[in-house]
Amino acid sequence: MNKSERFEAIETFKNAYIQKIEEVSGECFSEASLFNQYEALAEIIMEKNGSLWAKTSKQYDEIPHKRVYLFSIEFLIGRLLKAFINSLEIEDIVKTAISELGLDYETILNKEADPGLGNGGLGRLMACFLESSATLGLPFHGNGIHYQHGLFEQKIINGEQVEVADNWLRHGYPFEIRKPNESVIVKFYGDIHYDKIDGVLTFFYENYEPILAVPYDIPIKGYHNKTVNSLRLWSAEPVEDFDLPSFNQGQFMDAVRHKSEAEAITQILYPNDNKFDGKLLRLKQEYFFVSAGLQRIITRYKRYNNKCLDEFSNKICIHINDTHPALCGPEMMRILMDDEGLSWMDAWRITVNSLTFTNHTVLPEALEKWPVDMLKLLLPRIYMIIEEINRQFLDKLRIKYGLNESEIAALAIIQDEQINMANLAVVCSHSVNGVAALHSKILREETFRGYYQIFPERFNSVTNGVTPRRFLINSNTGLRDLIDASIGTEWQSDLFALEELMKYAEDASFMEKYDQIKLTNKIHLADYIKKHNPVTVNPNSIFDIQVKRIHEYKRQLLNALHILDLYNHLKENPQMEIVPHTFIFAGKAAPGYYFAKEIIRLINAIADLVNNDASIKDQIKVVFLANFNVTLGEIIYPAANISEQISTAGKEASGTGNMKFMMNGAITLGTMDGANIEIHEAVGDENIVTFGLSSDEVASFEKSGGYRSFEVFENNARIQKIMQQLIDGTFGNFSHFQSIYDSLLLYNDSYFVLKDFDSYANAQRHINDLYQCPDQWFRMSLSNVAYSGLFSSDRAILDYQKNIWKTL
Structure with missing residues (x-):
């Protein structure tokens, strides 16, 4: 761009920006607030993304590619405004124009809230994957939850963590588009009965609790190109907002109860699951976004493929990011059989060939398990399908692979009245991968050793990356x-x-x-x-x-x-x-x-x-x-x-x-x-x-014993001193750290x-x-x-x- 073109671009942007500020604020430019300045800039950038977004979607439809949908409970995307400006290659123009208007570019950018859509590496990885996919021009999209308050805002008061609500949506979010016309119903609880109709076993779902899943789409812009992919986040809403008869009868709390219960599903990331209600809410979350996402993906696929599902797994990949979306397997089976009328065999073939699974941990407490009674109550049809997947899988282990009963029990999806979600994900997917060389080795040789012996072709390794x-x-x-x-x-x-x-x-x-x-x-x-x-x-x-x-x-x-x-x-x-x-x-x-x-x-x-x-x-x-x-x-x-x-x-x-x-x-x-x-x-x-x-040394100690933390303590004067300081008042009379002291010595320093x-x-x-x-x-x-x-x-x-x- 030569000097004349640059000058013209800056003047054009200044004029557009002044007009947009006055539109969003209803005030003249000089009276608009800092937040109005941010809103206006965000709207201008969103408009530029919008046209590219539409063109990208049209291109994908006209030139069919295999689409990948990343299902994850977290998408830690961070602030987007600066990233969008850079990816559109207009940072110099925008910064100069804003400076010439007497405003501060960085201060305006800092008005954007960090979206409360994740916690750590798991969510940030998915955000990096979405950005890289768009930068590479690949049709990959995200599917997650539209949290109202995210995880929590952390404050440190008197040295301690205090959690307060992360109200990131307090002023709205300019980079999302609500699409109520694409809402779907997600069903909880209820009764299942079945009958043979024309010789086909048909299932009916009655007396269920319907929750409306409303999608919000966020553009994912590729760097220095014209590709804009989508992150779809689902918000839980009641099918009917307000129970007028209850209100008119004076039952004011009952009138809004269903609304509150529905919206609770997508209020926060990772509700505290130490108690039953928290566990139940987390299970609701996991099924909610899985069901909503799969319903829309299959509906959209049928629209562009003459309602024929035969080629689904050749054109669609559903990627499960850790165990939170592991219900993708049974939910796909439910949709394909109950809604689309496919046989179990055909539905299973499509499901396994469509699903891939990344496992992110080897820690036992992080490998999710759900009580059978809870899942059966909340998701009765899904439990029936899991039970049948488990039964057929165990039969296959006996008949095809000749495993004995103890070997079979170790690989069961349902064990000790709990459903092992990692096992479910492995059985329902055609690919299972770790995220680093050592991690993948541990998955093959320890965590999923039995599965690896049966399905060695399913196991892969991809080391993580960041954008x-x-x-x-x-x-x-x-x-x-x-x-x-x-x-x-x-x-x-x-x-x-x-x-x-x-x-x-x-x-x-x-x-x-x-x-x-x-x-x-x-x-x-x-x-x-x-x-x-x-x-x-x-x-x-x-x-x-x-x-x-x-x-x-x-x-x-x-x-x-x-x-x-x-x-x-x-x-x-x-x-x-x-x-x-x-x-x-x-x-x-x-x-x-x-x-x-x-x-x-x-x-x-x-x-x-x-x-x-x-x-x-x-x-x-x-x-x-x-x-x-x-x-x-x-x-x-x-x-x-x-x-x-x-x-x-x-x-x-x-x-x-x-x-x-x-x-x-x-x-x-x-x-x-x-x-x-x-x-x-x-x-x-x-x-x-x-x-x-080394990892081998750690594994050896854990398996065979031989480590005594007290022996280390007894033979190291420096360690003796710091351990004593945890409990002797070094940090004040009321600042003892007995639990840390005990974990290292009494409980042998896990x-x-x-x-x-x-x-x-x-x-x-x-x-x-x-x-x-x-x-x-x-x-x-x-x-x-x-x-x-x-x-x-x-x-x-x-x-x-x-x-x-x-x-x-």
């Missing part, structure tokens, strides 16, 4: 511009091209620019910390960061105990010098997860102790940032020096935070777990810092925190030494950026496309 557009190109603009100036822009569409950066590994001028960009990003994060936490941190210190869901296996506890140990060393050795360190944590604990909340409380107690002790001369600082979300992540990842990936080996499926940190030049400090293994292979032993037990402590502390000392060698540290950091191509979600999507979904 570089969100986590580098748009959030680390300084590094993006330096890379563009150094090696060109090809890397933005092919991340493997970043390997060309290694030719600058000995370039002093490049190193100076690179280090300055990192410092600028650290100053940005330091400013955020100062605004939101009562602590000032040194941007020249090592920013050592662990941000992820708070869970015992992720071992924030190991990190915290090491900080306490380091503090003790500084107190005991006042002349000891270390590179100043800022330890940064962020992440949410599930509302019902007491122990995880205690870890948050401990981190904040340590922060209070350390940050207020002038005697250690600010050599270490500790920060817990509340309410971690995508937007905060976009500030954190570019600023990190150290990426803490310290899960107990064999417990983390893959991780995706490790990839976001890596492509921003952070050095991974981690166990050989999940995708850390692939990161190690990509960057080489000299560009990563590893420690701790996640090997004490076993790995010395190895972790040694790794931290190694980092301290490395950071004092600027040239070496720069080469390590640059290597991580340069070899991050493998961890692009573009590569992951192409792997799925080629090996699992087979869309071409």
Whole structure:
């Protein structure tokens, strides 16, 4: 674009923007609020997306492709306005126009709420997959839940996590379109009876509770192309809003009861399922979006395929993201048999050939199970189908594979009056994959060993990936511009091209620019910390960061105990010098997860102790940032020096935070777990810092015993001291951490925190030494950026496309 064209584009945008502000506000431009400025900009961008969206849909209909529908309980998409502007290639025009109008571009962008549609890596992965699919021009769409309040907004009060409603829809959401004409009915409870009609066994569903599922569609724009795919989110509403007869009879609460009960289904993500009502609500959620999504997909398919379902599995793939959508199998069977009149054999063939399943965990507590009585009550027809799937599968194991009864029992979908959803998903799908090499190995050899022996052809592995557009190109603009100036822009569409950066590994001028960009990003994060936490941190210190869901296996506890140990060393050795360190944590604990909340409380107690002790001369600082979300992540990842990936080996499926940190030049400090293994292979032993037990060693201890945490305690004076500090009043008379103390000693340290402590502390000392060698540290950091191509979600999507979904 030449100067004249650019000037004209800026003036055109300014005029359109002024007009739009006045339309949305009913005020003259100078009187409009900041939120009106945001609304107007969002509407303009949504209009530009809208025409491309319609054209993409028309193109898919005219040139049939195999479509993939990703079913997931989470889609953590983050803010979209800036991403849309960048993907439309108009950022320069928009920023300049807004500046010339006397407004602040970044302030306007910050009025957008983070959509409360996910919690962590599971949801963020799906968002990355959707963005990559659109960028690659592939017809892949999302199907999930339109949560009114998301998970929760996390506040830290007196060092403790407090959950408040995440009212992200308070002011509406400009990037969604409600489509009531595509609503469907989802049925709960009721009675089933059957009869033979013309020799065919026919099922009838009566006295059920109908819930209206209303779709909201969000555009997913491809980067620098014209593809716009869809994320469809389902909202639960009553079939009839208001019971007028009850109201007129004075039964005011009854008049709105059904509305409240219906809307509760899509109020929040992950209702607390410690009690029966919470479990029931979560099961309702899972069936609700599965049923609604499949009904519309099958209806739409019939419209464009002459109502013939024979080719359904050749043209449609339903991808189950973890076990939450595992009811896709029996629900497809129900629709195909009860609504479409197919035989069991034909329905089963289509179902299995259409479904693929990604398992995200090996933790037993995360492999969902539902009580038979609950599922039978809530979903009577679905339970009948699951029971028959199980019966036929077990017969097949006896007759075709000759398994004995104990082997058969271990593979049953229904066990001990519970329905194992992972087993159901494996049986109903033609592909099952893990999300990293180690994770996939554990699935084959342990978690699903029996299934792998029967169906080896079903098992695949695809290492996760993250979108570089969100986590580098748009959030680390300084590094993006330096890379563009150094090696060109090809890397933005092919991340493997970043390997060309290694030719600058000995370039002093490049190193100076690179280090300055990192410092600028650290100053940005330091400013955020100062605004939101009562602590000032040194941007020249090592920013050592662990941000992820708070869970015992992720071992924030190991990190915290090491900080306490380091503090003790500084107190005991006042002349000891270390590179100043800022330890940064962020992440949410599930509302019902007491122990995880205690870890948050401990981190904040340590922060209070350390940050207020002038005697250690600010050599270490500790920060817990509340309410971690995508937007905060976009500030954190570019600023990190150290990426803490310290899960107990064999417990983390893959991780995706490790990839976001890596492509921003952070050095991974981690166990050989999940995708850390692939990161190690990509960057080489000299560009990563590893420690701790291997997954085989962990498995051996768990299987055969031999680990006694008390023995570690007895033989390590440093550990004795920090353990004593948990209960001796170090953090104040009323700040004991007896439950943490007991878990590590009385209950034998299930996640090997004490076993790995010395190895972790040694790794931290190694980092301290490395950071004092600027040239070496720069080469390590640059290597991580340069070899991050493998961890692009573009590569992951192409792997799925080629090996699992087979869309071409």
